[in-house]
Amino acid sequence: MTGMLRWAFAGLLALLAVGLVSVVLQIPEIGGGLRSQVMAQLPESGVDHAVTAVLLNFRGYDTFLELVVLLLALFGAWGLSDSIDEAQLDTDIAVLTELVAFLVPVLILVAAYLLWVGAYSPGGAFQGGAVLAGAGVLLSLCDPGWRSRRIERTAELLLVPGVLVFLLVGLGSMLLGGQFLEYPKDIAGSLILLIEAFAMLSIAVTLHTLFAGTPRVGGDR
């Protein structure tokens, strides 16, 4: 973009920014929000933490579709892979290996804890799944083929349950007399934990696969 055009563009953006700032500053300083409605319904949601209740119950449909989006991104990435070499890593770093050997079990524990504590405190399936994926990434830094050599089939199978369990619970709720994803109130908490457990696994595998690829890219997939 030439100099003149850049300045014009910057000027236009500055104008827009000023407009947006003035609008935002006019929003009432105190007020609004859905907190009161959320807190009113919280005892019936099955969990004790407001954000988890919103994610997995009140706005569960959004979370369900979010898991689908995650999978779709993976399918897109698979479709775009060409047979370039996977990264060759210089993996003979003793400090890294030792550190990862210590960290990975800790991270697995942390992920399980985050999953469990999400019902009462900040945490939940996404945070736990991301930590698990991080552990997988650390392992891939030390040993790039660790997953493809040992558990690739299982790992790829684990991509599905997040969406599947969510869908089945939603449909099951319909069979039990409610709307799609309208959990029966007495078992809502257990259902949410069930969904979150499988969602955590699927999120972890999906995110790690997005990072590490799969060994059969460009081949006879």
Add this chain to the structure above:
Amino acid sequence: MVAMTLLNWAFDIALGSALLWLAWRCLFTRNLFESVVLFVAFGLLMTIAWMRLEAPDVAMAEAAIGAGLTGALLMSALARLERPRTGQEDSP
């Protein structure tokens, strides 16, 4: 408690300025590696910002996903970008 309020304000202003400055440096440097590293740093400062905004769930998600996993993805892509191509390409 005026000192506390002043301290809070100073911290928030410093954090906000750092975020904006990091974003600017990250996006307008010619060195791609610097861009990626600054983006990860940006993500970590965002985590602190989320905590200042009383959003611990968001902070955890940002730290793990926004800074951590995105950083790993970016580094991996950068490495493949700057390596000479080997292997054949699929026919379109």
Add this chain to the structure above:
Amino acid sequence: MTPAQLYALVGIGLFFVGLYALGVRRHLLPRILALNIMGSGVFVVLVALARRSSEVDPVPHAMVITGIVVAVSATALALRLMLRVAHATGSAQLTDTGDD
């Protein structure tokens, strides 16, 4: 000005920094980063405005968590696209003005 408003302004600033970079930079990697930073700006505005009452509103928090996950999915896909373009054309720069 309340702290919430301060952060909302920071979010707006981030959004426009990203948008300007999107208009100016020609290399694909900074463009992907610019999109991410624009997204982060929007998230900051959402969460900042959630703090307007003394008790925080949890609904924007959930929306932003969803947004962060979708953003990483889009970034992963975009990076693959960038690598594909780079390997097909030899460079990851958009070349309409060759300005980068």
